[in-house]
Amino acid sequence: MANYDVIIIGAGPGGYVCAIRCAQLGLKTAVIEGRETLGGTCLNVGCIPSKALLHATHCLHDAETNFARMGLKGKSPSVDWKQMQVYKDDVVGQNTKGIEFLFKKNKIDWIKGWGSIPAPGKVKVGEELHEARHIVIATGSQSATIPGVEIDEDRVISSTGALSLAKPPKSLLVIGAGVIGLEMGSVYARLGARVTVVEYLDAITPGMDRDVQKTLQRILKKQGLEFILGAAVQGVTSTRTKTRTTYRLKKDGSEHVLDADVVLVSTGRRPFTDGLGLDGIGVQLTERGQIATDSTWATTVPGIYAIGDAIEGPMLAHKAEDEGMAVAEVLAGKKGHVNYGVIPSVIYTTPEVASVGETEQSLKEAGRPYKVGKFSYMGNARAKAVFQGEGFVKIIADKQTDRILGAHLIGPAAGELIHEICVAMEFGASAEDIALTCHAHPTWSEAVREAALACGDGAIHA
Numbered sequence: 001m002a003n004y005d006v007i008i009i010g011a012g013p014g015g016y017v018c019a020i021r022c023a024q025l026g027l028k029t030a031v032i033e034g035r036e037t038l039g040g041t042c043l044n045v046g047c048i049p050s051k052a053l054l055h056a057t058h059c060l061h062d063a064e065t066n067f068a069r070m071g072l073k074g075k076s077p078s079v080d081w082k083q084m085q086v087y088k089d090d091v092v093g094q095n096t097k098g099i100e101f102l103f104k105k106n107k108i109d110w111i112k113g114w115g116s117i118p119a120p121g122k123v124k125v126g127e128e129l130h131e132a133r134h135i136v137i138a139t140g141s142q143s144a145t146i147p148g149v150e151i152d153e154d155r156v157i158s159s160t161g162a163l164s165l166a167k168p169p170k171s172l173l174v175i176g177a178g179v180i181g182l183e184m185g186s187v188y189a190r191l192g193a194r195v196t197v198v199e200y201l202d203a204i205t206p207g208m209d210r211d212v213q214k215t216l217q218r219i220l221k222k223q224g225l226e227f228i229l230g231a232a233v234q235g236v237t238s239t240r241t242k243t244r245t246t247y248r249l250k251k252d253g254s255e256h257v258l259d260a261d262v263v264l265v266s267t268g269r270r271p272f273t274d275g276l277g278l279d280g281i282g283v284q285l286t287e288r289g290q291i292a293t294d295s296t297w298a299t300t301v302p303g304i305y306a307i308g309d310a311i312e313g314p315m316l317a318h319k320a321e322d323e324g325m326a327v328a329e330v331l332a333g334k335k336g337h338v339n340y341g342v343i344p345s346v347i348y349t350t351p352e353v354a355s356v357g358e359t360e361q362s363l364k365e366a367g368r369p370y371k372v373g374k375f376s377y378m379g380n381a382r383a384k385a386v387f388q389g390e391g392f393v394k395i396i397a398d399k400q401t402d403r404i405l406g407a408h409l410i411g412p413a414a415g416e417l418i419h420e421i422c423v424a425m426e427f428g429a430s431a432e433d434i435a436l437t438c439h440a441h442p443t444w445s446e447a448v449r450e451a452a453l454a455c456g457d458g459a460i461h462a
């Protein structure tokens with residue numbers, strides 16, 4: 001038994017970042033993690049390994065489609081799936097070991113095992129009982145499936161199974177056109193699979209800007225992904241070699257079946273709080289099973305806090321990280337703050353999609369007057385040079401004050417460019433502030449400036 005200022009349950013981006021900040025602020029800190037390695041879903045079976053596969057298959061796609069026209073002749077690379085897995089696992093290993101190093105550096109104890117909370121101030125791991133002034137729950141989320149669909153991680157897989165299939169399938173059916181479905185669908189389409197995405201709503205990427213939805217769907221279609229929208233999956237059956245998915249079209253109620261080697265279920269995630277014993281100590285959950293917290297991430301039980309995917313808000317690693325740092329500040333007696341209005345979201349397809357703040361739809365609903373500055377990458381020399389002229393930057397600003405309210409990008413390096421706009425929004429900047437900032441030429445960032453110019457007197461290269 002040991003006494004700590006803070007015990008954090010879960011070492012994902014929320015938990016490990018929280019631990020490092022707690023230690024930096026002088027709190028004696030331990031993290032409980034039952035996985036073999038630190039980093040949670042994101043590092044082990046989420047964001048990081050998927051980015052490795054996206055990168056490798058993007059290079060393949062680039063070689064197949066663009067090399068010859070740049071005068072790079074020769075046979076396109078062939079795929080060594082085993083080596084691609086080794087590369088992916090190596091990337092994961094480097095990152096998880098990096099966190100272990102940071103824990104040692106910051107004198108954070110890693111208590112290995114699965115924790116539960118028998119009483120406020122106490123955490124049980126196996127037979128050991130640990131005490132802490134504060135407990136932070138950072139247990140993340142797990143894949144949620146839909147009625148009639150059972151994930152076996154063999155033929156019917158979640159995002160975890162999608163990272164380490166024995167071999168790339170010839171055909172893949174994806175249920176849900178959200179982030180995971182489009183990212184992993186892209187990976188396997190580039191590896192030659194026939195990919196069909198079945199989506200319940202009438203558009204892909206729910207909640208995103210409508211222009212982005214349409215443009216992304218058009219581009220992904222050109223890359224070989226097929227979409228069946230407005231279709232509710234009823235169930236999936238599978239044999240050792242095949243799967244059969246039944247779906248119903250919303251427009252006429254007709255039922256259809258589709259066969260595929262593998263089905264990826266990407267219909268969202270749900271908070272993971274199993275085994276914590278929250279019921280027993282009276283930690284309240286929301287109707288959607290998230291841990292209810294107040295503006296200081298305190299749960300309904302004094303001394304117990306919660307952050308990340310286990311609570312309300314977008315299930316994004318960087319949102320969890322921000323909450324991890326903020327709650328650490330609170331526990332150290334300072335003010336912790338997260339600006340939920342400026343949390344970017346990125347889809348790592350090619351081209352990338354990035355979004356922050358309000359959409360035109362959300363502003364219309366709120367009845368708030370706005371203006372839009374939009375700039376096509378076709379007018380950006382650098383984007384055209386690398387065959388990525390499709391897509392645009394759209395900045396939305398307040399009609400009267402010109403203050404930036406949101407931005408939506410689809411195009412090269414969108415996931416990087418979005419941060420210029422995030423910083424501007426944090427500073428309460430106007431579109432004109434970006435428009436008057438000198439941007440190096442030739443860069444993709446110039447497209448952001450051009451969109452900002454388009455909010456005023458007009459873009460130059462449009």
Ligand code: NAI
Nearest residue numbers: 176177178179180181199200232233266267268269315346
């Ligand atoms: P999602 O919530 O992004 O998309 C799920 C989709 O499934 C929705 O479009 C929904 O309408 C559809 N759907 C639900 N039931 C259906 C049915 N019966 N038939 C057909 N379609 C149906 O969920 P996803 O992609 O599983 O991702 C889970 C979470 O992980 C998200 O919160 C996401 O933000 C996060 N994530 C973020 C990444 C990133 O930031 N790049 C990467 C991967 C995941």
